[in-house]
Amino acid sequence: MVSSSLMPFTLTVNGKAHVIDAEEDTPLLYVLRDELGLNGAKYGCGVGQCGACTVLRDGAPLRSCFVPASSLGGQAITTLEGLRAPNGTLHxxxxxxxxxxxxxxxxxxxxxxxxxxxxxxxxxxxxxxxxxxxxxxxxxxxxxxxxxxxxxxxxxxxxxx
Missing domain, CATH: 1.10.150.120 ([2Fe-2S]-binding domain)
Structure with a gap:
């Protein structure tokens, strides 16, 4: 039997803190899509070359397909779903x-x-x-x-x- 190496960490996405249990090397894209149900960012190439998975980390573009989500604690992640005008309409x-x-x-x-x-x-x-x-x-x-x-x-x- 293989033991799980899940580790809890907190990830701030679209202004909300989420406690995530995932393996240390799980890409941010997988956490966004599979754990948080945020499907705006797309899986394209898996190696950060195509840009389909781009999100913002503290306002700067980040390719989410290969960056471990566990490494992003304390940083603000914004996805397409979080990009809204102040009144809640489309940005x-x-x-x-x-x-x-x-x-x-x-x-x-x-x-x-x-x-x-x-x-x-x-x-x-x-x-x-x-x-x-x-x-x-x-x-x-x-x-x-x-x-x-x-x-x-x-x-x-x-x-x-």
Whole structure:
């Protein structure tokens, strides 16, 4: 019989503390999806290359597919589900992606939105080149890049109001 190496740790996700019992090396993505029922972040490549699993760690993009959740205690994790406007409606980025029809298959969109949220936090009025650079590491197989860039530009304008 194999003994379980579960360990309890506290993870703060979308402003709420959760006590998690998981193996020490369990990736954050698995904890988010399997333990917390937060399915916005997607499993893509499993090695942090595609960006489908992007969440924010203390406001910065983090590829959640390979980072052990147990290593993130004391850090604020924000998922697509936690990205909301103060009144509980869609965040301007989420609304802009819908309005611009930025997702064709939409598999990459949660990661794109989270990477864009980090960009707009650091640079509220990015240039098109800065947007493209910030999102360059997030892969989109459908070729929706121009609509995605327009969505980020639209959200930046909305947030500047």
């Amino acid at each position: 301007p980025l989420q609304q802009a992606f819908l309005s611009e029809q930025a997702g064709q298959c939409a598999y990459c969109i949660p990661g794109m939105i989270m990477a864009a949220a980090a960009l707009l936090r650091e640079k509220p009025r990015p240039t098109e080149a800065e947007i493209r650079t910030a999102l360059d590491a997030n892969l989109c197989r459908c070729g929706s890049h121009n609509r995605i860039v327009r969505a980020v530009q639209r959200a930046a304008e909305e947030l500047a109001r």
